[in-house]
Amino acid sequence: MEKKQLMEIIAGILVLLATVGTIGAALLYDEHLWGGLRTIELTAQAPERGNWNIQEIHLVRGEPVRIKIRNIDTVSHGFAIPELGISLNGTGEIKPGNVGVIEFTPDKTGDFLFTCTTWCSAQHMQMTGRIIISEK
Numbered sequence: 323m324e325k326k327q328l329m330e331i332i333a334g335i336l337v338l339l340a341t342v343g344t345i346g347a348a349l350l351y352d353e354h355l356w357g358g359l360r361t362i363e364l365t366a367q368a369p370e371r372g373n374w375n376i377q378e379i380h381l382v383r384g385e386p387v388r389i390k391i392r393n394i395d396t397v398s399h400g401f402a403i404p405e406l407g408i409s410l411n412g413t414g415e416i417k418p419g420n421v422g423v424i425e426f427t428p429d430k431t432g433d434f435l436f437t438c439t440t441w442c443s444a445q446h447m448q449m450t451g452r453i454i455i456s457e458k
């Protein structure tokens with residue numbers, strides 16, 4: 323094989339790896355506009371299997387947001403921000419493979435905990451993350 327051919331193959335592999343990596347990252351964590359509303363996607367797994375991803379959400383007071391919680395685990399999870407009085411409707415439970423959606427407009431600034439509301443594992447109490455709400 324000529325050296326030039328070899329270099330082209332290596333370059334091709336590098337481009338492929340970069341593309342796959344980007345798509346993979348987009349699947350794990352996605353933030354976009356959906357129906358004009360800022361939408362943040364996170365995945366739920368028990369702490370020993372990876373915990374919330376992402377574990378830190380940054381919001382702006384007065385700006386409406388939609389949070390989509392995808393349960394990629396084998397057990398049910400829930401989602402709540404107790405200090406803001408926000409939780410999922412109904413049973414508050416997201417079954418494995420399901421998605422829970424919450425829409426709200428933060429009305430105060432600060433650093434708050436979001437938590438899983440379903441007893442999902444022995445480490446359930448560690449299934450928390452931070453919501454940081456700042457002024458515009």
Ligand SMILES: [Cu+2]
Pocket residue numbers: 367368398399400438439440441442443446449
């Ligand atoms: Cu949980």
